[in-house]
Amino acid sequence: MKMEKEEVRKGPWIEQEDVQLVFYVNLFGDRRWDFVAKVSGLKRTGKSCRLRWVNYLHPDLKRGKMTPNEERLVVELQSKWGNRWSKIAQKLPGRTDNEIKNYWRTHMRKKAQERKKMMKNKKVSSSQSSSSTTSSSSFSNSSSTPNSPRLGDSASAPAPGIEGERSFYDTGGVELPTLGEKNKTGDLEVEVGNKVYSMDDLWKEFEFSEENCPLTSQTVASPIWDYCPTDSLWCMSEEESKMLMMQQQPPVGDHHFQPFPFYNYMIG
DNA sequence: AACTGAAACAACCGCACAAAG
Protein backbone atom coordinates (compact mmCIF):
# COMPACT_ATOMS: atom_id res chain seq x y z
CA MET A 1 0.00 0.00 0.00
CA LYS A 2 1.10 3.51 -0.35
CA MET A 3 2.12 5.09 2.79
CA GLU A 4 -0.89 7.11 3.66
CA LYS A 5 0.47 10.44 4.35
CA GLU A 6 -0.87 10.87 7.81
CA GLU A 7 -2.54 14.17 7.94
CA VAL A 8 -2.05 16.08 11.11
CA ARG A 9 -5.00 17.54 12.85
CA LYS A 10 -4.82 21.08 14.01
CA GLY A 11 -7.08 23.46 15.74
CA PRO A 12 -9.34 23.00 18.68
CA TRP A 13 -9.43 19.71 20.44
CA ILE A 14 -12.63 17.82 20.61
CA GLU A 15 -13.89 15.97 23.60
CA GLN A 16 -13.08 12.60 22.26
CA GLU A 17 -9.51 13.53 21.61
CA ASP A 18 -9.19 14.77 25.15
CA VAL A 19 -10.47 11.55 26.57
CA GLN A 20 -8.21 9.59 24.38
CA LEU A 21 -5.22 11.65 25.31
CA VAL A 22 -5.90 11.45 29.01
CA PHE A 23 -6.27 7.76 28.77
CA TYR A 24 -2.96 7.25 27.06
CA VAL A 25 -1.09 9.69 29.18
CA ASN A 26 -2.45 7.81 32.08
CA LEU A 27 -0.98 4.69 30.66
CA PHE A 28 2.34 5.89 29.43
CA GLY A 29 3.08 8.97 31.39
CA ASP A 30 3.53 12.51 30.33
CA ARG A 31 6.94 12.47 28.88
CA ARG A 32 7.15 10.58 25.67
CA TRP A 33 4.80 12.69 23.69
CA ASP A 34 5.64 11.44 20.29
CA PHE A 35 5.02 7.96 21.44
CA VAL A 36 1.77 8.87 23.09
CA ALA A 37 0.65 10.71 20.01
CA LYS A 38 1.44 7.80 17.78
CA VAL A 39 0.06 5.10 19.94
CA SER A 40 -3.13 6.89 20.75
CA GLY A 41 -4.06 7.25 17.16
CA LEU A 42 -4.67 10.92 17.64
CA LYS A 43 -3.75 12.70 14.50
CA ARG A 44 -1.84 15.20 16.51
CA THR A 45 1.81 15.87 16.95
CA GLY A 46 3.45 14.99 20.19
CA LYS A 47 4.01 18.61 20.72
CA SER A 48 0.36 19.38 20.36
CA CYS A 49 -0.52 16.59 22.76
CA ARG A 50 1.87 17.89 25.32
CA LEU A 51 0.49 21.36 25.05
CA ARG A 52 -3.05 20.17 25.43
CA TRP A 53 -2.08 18.14 28.43
CA VAL A 54 -0.03 20.78 30.13
CA ASN A 55 -2.42 23.60 29.58
CA TYR A 56 -5.73 21.96 29.85
CA LEU A 57 -5.96 18.37 30.89
CA HIS A 58 -3.43 18.04 33.63
CA PRO A 59 -5.16 17.02 36.82
CA ASP A 60 -3.36 19.53 38.95
CA LEU A 61 -4.61 22.47 37.03
CA LYS A 62 -6.49 25.04 38.90
CA ARG A 63 -8.94 26.82 36.76
CA GLY A 64 -10.97 29.91 36.88
CA LYS A 65 -10.02 33.42 37.51
CA MET A 66 -6.78 34.42 39.07
CA THR A 67 -7.14 35.42 42.62
CA PRO A 68 -5.94 38.83 43.70
CA ASN A 69 -3.08 37.12 45.42
CA GLU A 70 -2.04 35.34 42.32
CA GLU A 71 -2.32 38.49 40.32
CA ARG A 72 -0.08 40.27 42.73
CA LEU A 73 2.41 37.46 42.58
CA VAL A 74 2.50 37.51 38.84
CA VAL A 75 3.18 41.20 38.77
CA GLU A 76 5.83 40.88 41.37
CA LEU A 77 7.60 37.96 39.81
CA GLN A 78 7.40 39.37 36.35
CA SER A 79 9.13 42.49 37.44
CA LYS A 80 11.72 40.35 39.10
CA TRP A 81 12.32 37.72 36.43
CA GLY A 82 10.92 39.21 33.27
CA ASN A 83 9.04 36.99 30.91
CA ARG A 84 10.18 33.74 32.35
CA TRP A 85 6.69 32.43 32.34
CA SER A 86 7.44 28.89 33.17
CA LYS A 87 9.52 29.96 36.09
CA ILE A 88 6.79 32.21 37.30
CA ALA A 89 4.30 29.45 36.82
CA GLN A 90 6.27 27.30 39.20
CA LYS A 91 5.44 29.71 41.93
CA LEU A 92 1.79 29.54 41.13
CA PRO A 93 0.73 25.98 41.58
CA GLY A 94 -2.05 25.03 39.29
CA ARG A 95 -1.40 27.79 36.85
CA THR A 96 0.29 27.29 33.54
CA ASP A 97 2.81 29.48 31.88
CA ASN A 98 0.38 29.99 29.07
CA GLU A 99 -2.30 31.15 31.42
CA ILE A 100 0.02 33.55 33.14
CA LYS A 101 1.35 34.80 29.88
CA ASN A 102 -2.14 35.49 28.66
CA TYR A 103 -3.03 37.19 31.84
CA TRP A 104 0.01 39.36 31.64
CA ARG A 105 -0.71 40.29 28.08
CA THR A 106 -4.16 41.56 28.79
CA HIS A 107 -2.89 43.13 31.93
CA MET A 108 -0.27 45.05 30.00
CA ARG A 109 -2.80 46.11 27.47
CA LYS A 110 -5.00 47.49 30.16
CA LYS A 111 -2.11 49.27 31.66
CA ALA A 112 -1.08 50.78 28.39
CA GLN A 113 -4.55 52.00 27.79
CA GLU A 114 -4.65 53.51 31.18
CA ARG A 115 -1.42 55.26 30.60
CA LYS A 116 -2.75 56.69 27.38
CA LYS A 117 -5.78 57.97 29.16
CA MET A 118 -3.64 59.50 31.83
CA MET A 119 -1.53 61.29 29.29
CA LYS A 120 -4.58 62.67 27.67
CA ASN A 121 -6.00 63.75 30.95
CA LYS A 122 -2.79 65.40 31.91
CA LYS A 123 -2.67 67.37 28.73
CA VAL A 124 -6.21 68.46 29.17
CA SER A 125 -5.93 69.29 32.79
CA SER A 126 -2.67 71.11 32.42
CA SER A 127 -4.17 73.27 29.80
CA GLN A 128 -6.84 74.02 32.27
CA SER A 129 -5.72 75.20 35.60
CA SER A 130 -4.60 72.16 37.47
CA SER A 131 -5.87 70.31 40.48
CA SER A 132 -7.31 66.97 39.48
CA THR A 133 -4.85 64.38 40.54
CA THR A 134 -5.25 61.30 38.52
CA SER A 135 -5.24 58.96 41.34
CA SER A 136 -5.82 55.75 39.58
CA SER A 137 -3.58 53.15 38.21
CA SER A 138 0.06 52.46 38.53
CA PHE A 139 -1.52 49.21 39.24
CA SER A 140 0.81 47.70 41.74
CA ASN A 141 -1.78 46.93 44.27
CA SER A 142 -4.59 44.65 43.48
CA SER A 143 -4.82 43.69 39.99
CA SER A 144 -7.61 45.01 38.12
CA THR A 145 -7.83 48.48 37.01
CA PRO A 146 -10.86 50.43 37.87
CA ASN A 147 -11.95 50.97 34.41
CA SER A 148 -13.43 48.31 32.36
CA PRO A 149 -12.33 45.04 33.69
CA ARG A 150 -14.61 42.57 32.26
CA LEU A 151 -16.73 40.14 34.02
CA GLY A 152 -16.10 39.29 37.54
CA ASP A 153 -12.75 40.78 37.38
CA SER A 154 -13.04 40.39 41.07
CA ALA A 155 -12.71 44.05 41.01
CA SER A 156 -14.93 46.71 39.71
CA ALA A 157 -14.87 47.12 43.37
CA PRO A 158 -11.37 48.05 44.27
CA ALA A 159 -10.97 45.93 47.32
CA PRO A 160 -12.62 42.67 46.71
CA GLY A 161 -10.85 40.85 49.40
CA ILE A 162 -10.83 37.15 49.16
CA GLU A 163 -14.46 36.73 48.58
CA GLY A 164 -13.80 38.13 45.22
CA GLU A 165 -12.89 34.62 44.32
CA ARG A 166 -16.21 33.06 44.74
CA SER A 167 -16.88 33.32 41.24
CA PHE A 168 -19.37 32.92 38.76
CA TYR A 169 -16.77 33.08 36.15
CA ASP A 170 -15.27 29.88 37.30
CA THR A 171 -14.68 27.95 34.17
CA GLY A 172 -12.95 30.84 32.70
CA GLY A 173 -15.33 30.70 29.89
CA VAL A 174 -13.99 27.46 28.74
CA GLU A 175 -15.99 24.45 28.17
CA LEU A 176 -14.30 21.65 29.85
CA PRO A 177 -14.05 18.60 27.84
CA THR A 178 -16.26 16.08 29.36
CA LEU A 179 -17.99 13.03 28.43
CA GLY A 180 -21.14 14.62 29.52
CA GLU A 181 -23.78 16.09 27.42
CA LYS A 182 -25.20 19.47 27.02
CA ASN A 183 -28.43 20.14 28.75
CA LYS A 184 -31.18 22.23 27.34
CA THR A 185 -29.52 25.41 28.33
CA GLY A 186 -26.45 24.40 26.53
CA ASP A 187 -24.46 23.75 29.64
CA LEU A 188 -22.38 20.73 29.89
CA GLU A 189 -23.36 18.12 32.33
CA VAL A 190 -21.41 15.33 33.77
CA GLU A 191 -22.66 12.19 35.25
CA VAL A 192 -20.88 11.17 38.38
CA GLY A 193 -22.15 8.09 39.96
CA ASN A 194 -25.79 8.42 39.35
CA LYS A 195 -25.95 12.12 39.80
CA VAL A 196 -25.74 14.65 37.11
CA TYR A 197 -23.74 17.76 37.71
CA SER A 198 -23.45 20.78 35.59
CA MET A 199 -19.99 22.00 34.96
CA ASP A 200 -20.76 24.99 37.06
CA ASP A 201 -21.62 22.79 39.94
CA LEU A 202 -18.40 20.95 39.62
CA TRP A 203 -16.31 24.03 39.56
CA LYS A 204 -18.17 25.55 42.42
CA GLU A 205 -17.59 22.47 44.37
CA PHE A 206 -13.97 22.64 43.61
CA GLU A 207 -13.72 26.21 44.64
CA PHE A 208 -15.53 25.47 47.79
CA SER A 209 -13.19 22.73 48.69
CA GLU A 210 -10.29 24.92 47.83
CA GLU A 211 -11.43 27.55 50.20
CA ASN A 212 -11.90 25.11 52.95
CA CYS A 213 -9.01 22.92 52.39
CA PRO A 214 -6.11 24.58 50.75
CA LEU A 215 -4.15 21.42 50.73
CA THR A 216 -6.42 19.73 48.36
CA SER A 217 -6.68 22.69 46.22
CA GLN A 218 -3.90 21.72 44.02
CA THR A 219 -5.57 18.84 42.48
CA VAL A 220 -8.65 19.23 40.58
CA ALA A 221 -9.10 16.79 37.92
CA SER A 222 -10.92 17.41 34.82
CA PRO A 223 -14.03 15.30 34.87
CA ILE A 224 -12.41 13.31 32.21
CA TRP A 225 -10.48 11.71 34.95
CA ASP A 226 -13.55 9.99 36.14
CA TYR A 227 -13.21 7.84 33.17
CA CYS A 228 -9.67 6.94 33.53
CA PRO A 229 -7.85 4.59 35.77
CA THR A 230 -6.49 6.48 38.69
CA ASP A 231 -4.06 3.95 39.91
CA SER A 232 -2.44 4.28 36.67
CA LEU A 233 0.59 3.06 34.99
CA TRP A 234 2.36 6.27 35.40
CA CYS A 235 5.48 4.66 36.53
CA MET A 236 5.39 1.51 34.61
CA SER A 237 7.79 0.41 32.08
CA GLU A 238 6.62 0.20 28.58
CA GLU A 239 6.50 -3.55 28.56
CA GLU A 240 4.49 -3.72 31.72
CA SER A 241 2.05 -1.28 30.42
CA LYS A 242 1.66 -3.09 27.17
CA MET A 243 0.56 -6.11 29.04
CA LEU A 244 -1.93 -4.19 31.02
CA MET A 245 -3.26 -2.38 28.08
CA MET A 246 -4.46 -5.54 26.61
CA GLN A 247 -6.95 -5.62 29.41
CA GLN A 248 -7.83 -2.00 29.62
CA GLN A 249 -10.11 -0.33 27.26
CA PRO A 250 -10.67 3.33 27.35
CA PRO A 251 -13.95 4.60 28.54
CA VAL A 252 -16.23 5.04 25.72
CA GLY A 253 -19.64 5.91 26.90
CA ASP A 254 -21.88 6.47 24.06
CA HIS A 255 -19.18 8.12 22.11
CA HIS A 256 -17.99 5.93 19.43
CA PHE A 257 -14.38 5.43 19.99
CA GLN A 258 -12.34 4.41 17.12
CA PRO A 259 -10.68 1.15 17.53
CA PHE A 260 -7.55 1.77 19.36
CA PRO A 261 -4.65 1.86 17.09
CA PHE A 262 -2.15 1.06 19.74
CA TYR A 263 -3.13 -2.51 19.25
CA ASN A 264 -1.77 -2.51 15.80
CA TYR A 265 1.11 -0.48 16.91
CA MET A 266 2.03 -2.88 19.64
CA ILE A 267 1.36 -6.04 17.87
CA GLY A 268 2.00 -5.34 14.32
C1' DA B 1 -32.03 42.83 18.20
C1' DA B 2 -27.85 43.61 15.82
C1' DC B 3 -23.34 45.27 15.72
C1' DT B 4 -18.73 46.24 17.41
C1' DG B 5 -14.72 46.21 20.17
C1' DA B 6 -12.25 44.34 23.92
C1' DA B 7 -10.96 40.64 26.97
C1' DA B 8 -10.03 35.94 27.78
C1' DC B 9 -8.70 31.71 26.28
C1' DA B 10 -6.67 28.11 23.26
C1' DA B 11 -3.44 26.64 20.11
C1' DC B 12 0.41 26.98 16.79
C1' DC B 13 5.15 28.24 15.50
C1' DG B 14 9.98 28.66 15.77
C1' DC B 15 13.92 28.38 18.41
C1' DA B 16 17.00 26.48 21.93
C1' DC B 17 18.50 22.94 24.69
C1' DA B 18 19.34 18.20 26.29
C1' DA B 19 19.66 13.36 25.87
C1' DA B 20 20.41 9.33 23.13
C1' DG B 21 22.60 6.90 19.49
Add this chain to the structure above:
DNA sequence: CCTTTGTGCGGTTGTTTCAGT
Protein backbone atom coordinates in the same frame (compact mmCIF):
# COMPACT_ATOMS: atom_id res chain seq x y z
C1' DC C 1 32.39 14.61 19.02
C1' DC C 2 28.44 14.96 15.72
C1' DT C 3 23.76 14.13 14.42
C1' DT C 4 19.16 13.22 15.40
C1' DT C 5 15.11 13.43 18.05
C1' DG C 6 12.18 14.94 21.62
C1' DT C 7 10.87 18.40 24.85
C1' DG C 8 10.23 22.95 26.81
C1' DC C 9 9.72 27.81 26.40
C1' DG C 10 8.33 32.30 24.81
C1' DG C 11 6.07 34.83 21.23
C1' DT C 12 2.26 35.25 18.36
C1' DT C 13 -2.13 34.52 16.28
C1' DG C 14 -6.86 32.78 15.96
C1' DT C 15 -11.34 32.03 18.16
C1' DT C 16 -14.90 32.68 21.41
C1' DT C 17 -17.45 35.26 24.67
C1' DC C 18 -19.29 39.22 26.63
C1' DA C 19 -20.44 44.13 27.46
C1' DG C 20 -21.56 48.42 25.68
C1' DT C 21 -23.85 51.09 22.12
